[in-house]
Every structure is written in structure tokens, then in C-alpha cells.
Amino acid sequence: MKKYLLLSLVFFVNFSVFSQKKEKLIVIESEDVKKEISKYEFERIYKKNNDKDKIEDVKSLEEYLELFINFKLKVTEAEEMGLDTLSKFKKELAGYRRQLSKPYLSDKNLDEKLLKEAYEHMKYDVNASHILIKIDEMADYKDTLKAYKKLMKIRKRILKGEDFAKLAKIISEDPSAKKSGGNLGYFTAFQMIYDFEKVAYNLSENEVSYPVRTKFGYHLIKLHKKRKARGKVKVAHIMLGLKSKATKKEIDSTKALVFDIYSRLKKGGDFSKLAEKYSTDKSSSKKGGELQFFGVGRMVKEFENAAFSLKKDGDISEPIKTNFGWHIIKRIKKKDIEKYEVLKPELKRKVSRDSRATKSRKFIVEKLKKEYSFKFDEKKLKEFNKVLDTSIFNGNWKIDKAEKLNENLFSFADKNFSQKDFSKFLFETQSKNLKKIPIPIFIDKKFKIFMNKKVIEYEEANLENKYDEFKYLMKEYHDGMLLFDLTDKKIWTKASKDTVGLKKYV
Template identity: 45%
Template sequence: MMKQIRQIIITSFLFGTLVSNAQEKADQTLLNIGNEKIPSSEFVRIYLKNHQAGTTIDRKSVDEYLNLFINFRLKVLDAKESKLDTSSSFKNELAGYRQQLARPYLTDKETEEKLISEAFERIKYEVSASHILISVPEQIVSSDTLTYYDKAIAIRTRIINGESFEVVARATSDDPSVANNNGYLGYFTAFQMVYPFESAVYNLKIGEISMPIRTRFGYHIIKTLDKRAAKGQVKVTHIMIGVPKDATEEQKSKLKEKIDEIYKQVLNNENFGQLANKYSEDPGSSKNNGELPWFGSGSIIPEFEKVAFGFDHDGQVSEPFQSSFGWHIAKRLGRKEIGSFDEMLPDIKKKVFSDMRNTISVEKMITKTKVENNFKEDTVNLKQVDLVVDSSIYQGTWKPSGLNENKILFVIANQKHDQVEFVKFLTSYQRNSPKGSLHTIVRKGYSDWVNQTIYNYQQSVLEQKFPEFKYLMQEYNDGILLFNISDLKVWSKASNDSLGLENFFQKNKDNYKWGERVHYATYSCADEKILAKVSKVAASRKDKGMKPDDVVNKFNKGQTKVNINYLVVNPDDKEILGYESWKGGISPIVSKDGEFIFNEIINVTTGDIKSLIDCKGQTISDYQQLLEEEWLKSLHQKYPVEINQGAINQMVESLGQ
């Protein structure tokens, strides 16, 4: 339900000059609902958001939407009067939405746009590179990183002085894959490597050796080998027969025979997807006709990538080929090139938002927020915190004591943040098992605390800085309240009030009738000859005043067993198709589920009253509509509505310009 509400709430607020003029000219009280005064600007904003572009704005359309708007505001007001906005569940839900909605506002837009443009330019190309990794522990004293940096410099010097990159890589790299690839990473494009590594490769010239590049894995020495136009993406389906690494030669031979046998079936035009489902040992695709997601360079093992991008057309099938996983047969399903900037923008934005690039944009936002809000700090006062921190912080058991004064550490937007506040932060920070000297831990903790505090400050003032965010939050606030009060007064009430629903059905059951319905009996017996006799008796039973049960009872003597089952179906039911042509309303005898059966048409009716079970869904919907109408009627009586007709006239005139 909340998903539907979110779909109703449109989040675009760029109305242009027309909206601004309309609001400036008509921003007066439009409605009085109970004790609430609603300005014209609020109605204009929501009306234009939901107004279909290209359609006429006139008094009629405004009046129609105004009625909907009034009912909406009445329901929200009733929710507030019922104190639904004070419940912890409401506050938690709204806070959750706010956290999600706030994230795009907590970055530096200029930086974000540059990163998006940069990513698009990089996506146009694929690069190949080799690297040597010097691992650095994630939590390390900053002074100790120099040791690792010096090691990286020494390794680079060996290469610069003429030693083979591959030889040095095998001898020094901490990357486990170096034993197999000599440090070669193949081709890749944007978002496939950590951002600092990616940037280094794209910025280097072909054949150039980088200075040490720091990532979260450590220091890298990188050599860019090639740069080419992007191949785009390909989609394939495949059949894989795995070959264990410790397989004997005999086992390998049998597995090769198996893939060859499957390939013969492919050449005989047997369904490739069904063959994949039957034979493929790739657990990720074997149950999906062997289909793999779209992929580009660097996203899959090189042997497979070479075949996949080597196809000339869709539907082309490869011969069996081998990879490090085993044998494959691949078939191309599609190929697509790099899209335009506008086509790729949503995907690039999403990746930038979830990539390390977003951290860069957030850090830039924090820097700007400091400047805009007169950030000032006194790090001298950190020395007193140094004195109260002891080695128990390494075990996460440090308890602050001995802080005799409480001095200011930094100020932003006239908000002062002091030593006590920072010490409280440190008591939680120690749970991360900090490393390094006590001085380093305090300085690193201080930096994180400042950044977190400024981030939280910026988040707290979004409504003041961004009117569109303020409006969006108001709509989510009202949307949640609307859902909760509607569920309380209408939806759940109609579903759970069994007595009220039954009474409503009894009063309105003439509204729930069947259309044309066919009533018939199915006779069944294991002996076809006996059932043939039953059929003859059934055909003449009406002349003898017999009922279908009488017919069955006549034959159910001794060990004979004839069964009868009564059913009511629509005329197009497959069990009675063509019943109009059955002689005497009796169908031919047929074999079904190990016995013989025939059907007899009893009668055809129209307008039978449905039972509540048969129409419960529709009855609940109608009952909800009644409850809605009664609720709105009571709301109009409880909260008088006054409409400023003069304000409406001015608003319509402005909007119609």
C-alpha cells in the first residue's frame, strides 16, 4: 500500500515561472478546515504536480481537484486528531523515509556532476593493465604506512631500471592471482575496479608505470597496457560441463566426450535452453535455460569473454571450448553498444551513488558546509582528551575520567561542540577496535566525529535549505497518516468486521448475482458397460419422475459402484464445452483418471444469488466504499470547510495565463 502511495506522490517540483507567478499572486488562505488554514500556494503546488501536461486548466478541473484535496486534508486532520502522528511506529517509518530521501541532498552537486561526466567518458573505453600489490593492513598507524610506501617505491625502481614487470610481479606482489596471471588484469572499464585504481589506469599513458597508488587493499604499482573503444555488452546462454582440477586423464576424456555428445544434439537443432536445463553444471544459470546476465569486458573469465564477443550474429553457437571451470558451449542471444549519455545517466548515477565516488562528493559537501557556516576549531583542546585516554581503549573497555574542564573543540553555525561530547563519541568509537598510538586514535576519532557532526547538521537543516525537500517530507508525512487512518477507518475495518460485512451483504445481496450458470451431474464408474446402462436410464429419468440420485441408487447393488458429483460452472467451462449439442443433455462416455464418466445437464439458470464466500472480495470492496462515504460525511460535519472563492478565482486566473 505504501508503495502505491509513493507512486501517487510525484517528486518533481520544477514548475517554472508559471507556478511561481501563480503562488506569488494567490498565496492567501484558500481553505479553512477545522482550525487549519491552508494557503493557495499549497494547493497550487500539489494541483500542478498531479495535473496532466497539455490539458486545459480551467475552473471545472480546479473545482474537481479541490474536492479531492479537501477530502484528503480532512482525513489527514482526522489522523492528527487521533494522534496517529505521535506513535513510535509512525515516527520510525517517517524517519526511515527521511534518511533515504535525504541522501541525494547530502552530496556536492557540482562534484557529483563531474564524477558522472568522467564516468561516462571512461565507459566509452576499455583499458587493460597489470599491477603489483603491496598489501597494507586496514587499521595501521599512519607513520607505519611509510614502510609499505618505501617498499612500493623500491619495487617500482626495479622495473624502471629495466627488470620485467611480470618477473617482478611474481616475485613481490601480494595479489594471490599473480601466480596465474603475472599481475595481468585483462580489459575493464569504469566501476569495475576501486576508484583510485581505475583513475590511475585511465590517466596513465600506454606503457607508463605509476607511482604507488593507495587503495583500501594497499599500494599498487600499475602499468597501463592498452586502451580501446568499448565493446559494449553481450548476452549469451551456455552449457557447462565442469572439469575438476584433480581429474584424471581418463575422467577428462569422458567429460570431453560428454560435451561433444551434447554439441551433436545442439547441431541437430534441439532446444538449447532445454539442453542447458538438462545438462549444464553451472549452478547460476542451469535452471534458467543457461542464460547469463548482460556483461561487458572484464566481467567474466577471459576465455569465455573471447568467445562471447567473437560471435557475428545472434543465435550463433560456438563449438565446445575450455576454460578454467571446464567445457562450454555458448550461444549469443544479443549484443548492444554503449548508449548515449541520457540513456546511461540513470545507471551511472546509481553506480556513482553506491561507489567510492559518493564518498568524494560527501567529503566535498562537508568542506563547503564548513565554509558556509563559519566552522572554527581549537585542536589545542584535544590535548586534554589525550591525557584521559589510556590503553584500555584497545580492548574497547575505556571509561573516561579525569576531564576537569569542558572546553570547546569546534563551532559550526553558532553551535558549540565540546570535549564532553567528543569523549562520549570516543566511548562508542572504541568498539571499532582502533589501532595505532593513543594520539593517533584520538586524532582519527576527532576527524570522524567532526565529519559526522557536520553531516548530521546538514541533514538537520535540509527543510530550511531546500523547499522541495520540505514539501517532499510533508507529503510523505501526510501520505503515511492517510494510509494509517484509512486502514483504521476503512480497509482493515471492512475486512475484520465479519458481522458488519454479513449485514451489509444481506442488505445488498441482490447486487451479487451470477450470470448464466450450468448445473450438471457427473456420473462415474470403473465398468464402462455398466456406465452405458446408467447413461440410458439417466436419459429417460425425467419421464419416469426420477432424480439423478435415484438413477445411481438403482445400480449401486452388490459390488457395483456408480458415483455421482454435482457441479455448477460457467457455460464456457471446458468440462461441458458443446453441451448444447448433447442428445437429451447427456454427454458421450469418456475415460478419465482410470475410470469412465459422462455428464448430464440438470438445468441452466441466470441471476442466482451468490453466497458471501463466492463474492467476498467484491463485497468487502463495496463495504469499504460505504464506510468511506460515511466517514467523509462525518468528517465534513466534524471539521467545517470554508472555501475562499475569491482566492480560487485569482488562482484560476493566474494558472490560466
């Protein structure tokens, strides 16, 4: 049988009575459980649900306390039933924890800066060209320097007057450069890898950047134009597709038909019906030719320019030709870039999936290393050069080769990680068909991944000890889930079988 003891019956109108976080308010006892609940926990829940710092009606506080006690008694009952030990419960709670922990594992100031920077970029479209010299992400210093110096020489030639596009066609290792001269057209935020985007947006018109490193290699970037963002547009189109090897007869008949349809539209023809009847884009023809909203860089150049040149909703373009065939476009709706606060949730999602996210993670790892007095023995890491060989690139490296490596490798806070721990990580994460690179470079890259992983794991595991807000938030989720499961088990599940029992329980 459960019983509880209320340790303080005196509540002042001011909440200063709850100043001590560990001061007990309620003790719940049963045969298997003894649970102490602090005044601080009750104060926090009360303020959160009532949005008050002061209590005008002491009676309402006492009523809320009674509800709080009943809630905690039901949670205790659920725990005694073992509902918190079920795998389904643990899995769901762990999922909530992962989501709740994210803000604590990034730097809020840097995150906000990245969001605002992305928004500023979204306000403009940029047209740029690039010359790429490919270099592997794990290339050694010698190969990296070679690529950098090569681009520096090309940059000097451009600054002396040689044509960027001509050099791109000859030198660039981007396959599309041979036709485009390296021109990427107009693009906006999130359409290029972040390091590339950042440099492009900070160039002046006709300026050529210094070599820029991305995961693809080194780039020289030339900015041609920067314009106010076009925003997004929703259109419908009637498309008459043409095969790449169409005969002259097919080409002529298709052109004749598209201009005939255009003539009908000018005389008041129904766009939706004509799209449904004639358009060869079957994914949109059933919807009257309607497409989803799109912005810069999402459609072929000719289609995009025609769509955005329409002045008002309902306007219809003349037939335009693209690589896909002929199109007639009708503007349905256009929207400009929305305000920052409106776009912020979308920006957060995009940043979390973008290479920007690694900037925040790197920053927080370095911050935590300093906080936890990170220490690293570089000599012990170099000993792996003797035991690791090229078999690691085919997934065939044997961990036995490192059996004599048992020394401490790095430490922080109260944690020590040995060479054996790193050996196990190397063994478990090896995969087949990896590109071969110098072993010291490979070890260095893998060590950084391992070290960062352990620092973040430690921080994540200790969030409850470090942040009261996180601890009590997790407690709310834990208790709320248990109450739901208890209610489901004792009421709703029974209700489907016993309506009399339901009335009795309620």
C-alpha cells in the same frame, strides 16, 4: 467540531496573488487544533497537479480549492485522532525523509560529474597490471612515507627497463601476483576501487603511474591496452566439469564426450536438450544452459573471450577448456553500452554503493563547514593523547579516564561540541580486535568521523528551514500518509465488517 475560515475569495487568472509565502489563505480550527495554511502552499499544489502558471477558468480553481480544503480537513481529523503519533507512522515517515534528504546532502554538480565520468569509463575496457605494497588505512605518516618511497624506487627501476611482471612476482604483496605478474586482465568501471580505476583510465598505453593510495595500500599501475567496451552478452553453455585431481581416463573420456556433443550440435542437435541431459552446471542446465547477461571481467578469461568472439545470435563455439572443465557456448543475445540517460538510474545506484560516494560526502562536509563558520580547537583534541591508551583497540577503554576533559572542542552554526561529547563517541564506538596503530593517528581518524557525522546530522535536521521545496515535499508525504491511514481506518477496515456502513460513508 472543526470549522474553517477562507481568508481570500478573490483569485485572479494570474498567480501573482500568491507571491507572499506566509500570507494566510485558510485557517482551520477545532477544540485542540488551529492550523493556518498559506496561499503559497495552495499555489504550489495547484501548479504541481495542473501544470499551469495561468488559470483560464476561475471556476476550476474554485473547485480545486474546495477539494484542497476537504483534503486539509481530513488531515486535521487524522491528527486529532493521533494517527501521526503512532510509531508505525513515524517510522514510515522517517524512512521517506531519509530518502528525500539524500540529494540535499550531496553536491549535484560533483555527483553529475562522477556519473558522467563513470559512463565514459564504461565505454572502454582497460587491461592493467599493478604492484601493491600493503599499508593500513590508519598507518602513521612514517609508515605511509616508507611505502611510498619504496614504490618510487621500483618505478625508477621499471622506467630504466626492468620488467614490470617480473618485479610484481618478486615484490608485490598481492598474493595473486606471483602467478599473474600483477596482471588484472581487462576490467571496466566499478570493478576496481575508484581511486585505482581513475588512474588506470587516465594512463596512456604502457605508461606506469606514480604510487596510488587506496584502502589496501600503495599501487604502481601499468596500462597495457585500452579497447572499446565489449558490452554485455547472454549465452547458454554445456559444461562438462573436471575435478582438479582427475585421472587421465576421466580427462580423456570427458574430452571425447564434449566433442561428441559438439558434433551432434553441428548436425542440428537441440542445444537446450543436450544441456539439460549432459551439463554438470546444474544451476543452468534446467534452463537449457542459459546464463545471465555478463560483461568484461565477470567470467574466466577463456570463457569470456569465446563468448564475445561469437559473431551473431545462435552461433555455437567449439569446445573450450577452462579451470572448471570443458564448455560449449551458444550466443543468445548481445547488447552494447546503452545511452547515458538510459543508464543514469543504474549509474546512480552503483555510485551510491561505490567509494565514489565518499568524494561527494567529503565535498559537502567541507562546503558546510565554511557555510557554518566551523571552528576547531586542535589543542583540546591533543589532550586525548593523555587519556586514551591501547585498551581502546580491545573495546576495554573506560570513559572515566576522560572525566576531566570538559572543554569545547569544535563549533559551527549554533552548535557546540565538547570534549565530553567526543569521549562518549569514542566509548560507544570502540570495538574488539582492532589493529593497533599510534594513538594520535587513531584519535585524528575518529575525530574526523565524529565531526563529519555531526555536520551532516545538523544539516539534515535543518533541511525544512533551509529549503522550501524540501519542507513542502515532506508536508505532502505527511498529509498523504495521514489521509491514507484515515481512509483505511474509517472505510476499508470497516468495509470488511460493514458493507452497509461503507455505502453510507461514501
